[in-house]
Amino acid sequence: MSVNNHREAEERFGAYVDGLSSVIGHPRRRRQLRDYCTGLVLPGERKSVEPLAARTDPARTAAQHQSLLHFVGNACWSDEDVLAKVRQMVLPALEKDGPIEAWIIDDTSFPKQGKHSVGVHHQYCGQLGKQANCQVAVSLSIASRTGSLPVDYRLYLPETWAKDRARRKKAGIPKEIKFKTKPEIALDQIRRACEASLPRGVALMDAAYGRDARLRAGMSELNVSYVAGIVPTILMWGPGAGPRRMDKPMNNTGRRDEPELVTAKTLALGLPKLEWCTVKWREGSAEQLTSRFARVRVRVGSNKLIPEKSSAEWLLIEWPKSEAEPTRYWLSTLPETISFTRLVDLAKLRWRIERDYQELKQEVGLGHYEGRGWRGFHHHATLCIAAYGFLVAERATIPPSGPRCAPPLPAPRLPDDYRPRGSALAA
Incomplete structure (x- = not known):
């Protein structure tokens, strides 16, 4: 200098x-x-x-x-x-x-x-x-x-x-x-x-924070959209499914029987091949990075199964072709109209x-x-x-x-x- x-x-x-x-x-x-x-x-x-x-x-x-x-x-x-x-x-x-x-x-x-x-x-x-x-x-x-x-x-x-x-x-x-x-x-x-x-x-967080339902709900109450990493065992309803009637009795686990409830991993493994796309994004000063992703609209399960608290959101999944199973999962309250590339780009911005x-x-x-x-x-x-x-x-x-x-x-x-x-x- x-x-x-x-x-x-x-x-x-x-x-x-x-x-x-x-x-x-x-x-x-x-x-x-x-x-x-x-x-x-x-x-x-x-x-x-x-x-x-x-x-x-x-x-x-x-x-x-x-x-x-x-x-x-x-x-x-x-x-x-x-x-x-x-x-x-x-x-x-x-x-x-x-x-x-x-x-x-x-x-x-x-x-x-x-x-x-x-x-x-x-x-x-x-x-x-x-x-x-x-x-x-x-x-x-x-x-x-x-x-x-x-x-x-x-x-x-x-x-x-x-x-x-x-x-x-x-x-x-x-x-x-x-x-x-x-x-x-x-x-x-x-x-x-x-x-x-x-x-x-957009609030970004890894699974240590994204798995916390109260944190996600709190951000929604503040009108803060998020892309939150989650663990693959979180239960949710897939596309077209949702919570049933509130008067249905609970089983001995404290949860009402909901046969459509599946884990994020189960849902990801069941997606057809056409749902998976190769998406590019840029991270730092490096060249463009690529990986394989899928996204679907889901509703996250809860013990109380209150429908108004089970609004539809994006489930984003990353599954590199070199891996035997999906490696990362995110939930996002970004609009349904957001582009696939933009959703991935925001999820990956957490590197900052x-x-x-x-x-x-x-x-x-x-x-x-x-x-x-x-x-x-x-x-x-x-x-x-x-x-x-x-x-x-x-x-x-x-x-x-x-x-x-x-x-x-x-x-x-x-x-x-x-x-x-x-x-x-x-x-």
């Missing part, structure tokens, strides 16, 4: 942090905010507080360490206000080459060795692909065709933590935080996005959240926070999302070459020797 480009990047970064400073509160915090965000976007393998202090004020590392530690772990500034400001400033860059198309629900995990960090528990760790000691956070991201940004982020608090008063007090968990499942947290995030009037997108988490962890140190408290965990994540937002906006300044798909970060960033002006004065 040229000297002029470096200078321009510094100026844009300064203006960006100034915008964030407007919602951070006390003037002293503005300097700490600038230094912390600077440390996150500067090169470096480790981005916990001490290395950030060494990068941003090497002449006064110990004092800077204490200053940043207080700012991220103890200072009472609002994560919600900062994230809202990030959205406001980054949204124009996300929409530069096309509208917001998706709201993506997912979670990410952070392996931990000890047992004292807030929310740490032996649970499924996606990063390791197995049960392990870790923290898990649920997020909601908004995505256009060329970029994405997390807009809500909350630690999942296991029930054992939620009920342990001593651990709650030590970790500084607010009294209003109660136990909620991950799908319940996700629905809260969807609800807040609606209340904030964010540009609407994987890119988000990869870059948040590798580029700005999302998983590097070493504190144990609730406030510090969320403050660090908020600042990482803020730093990531700057990089997303910077990426939007790069002229596209070829098909306009999101290149991986890093985008143009601050030079290695950049230091915040006045950092030696930071207390």
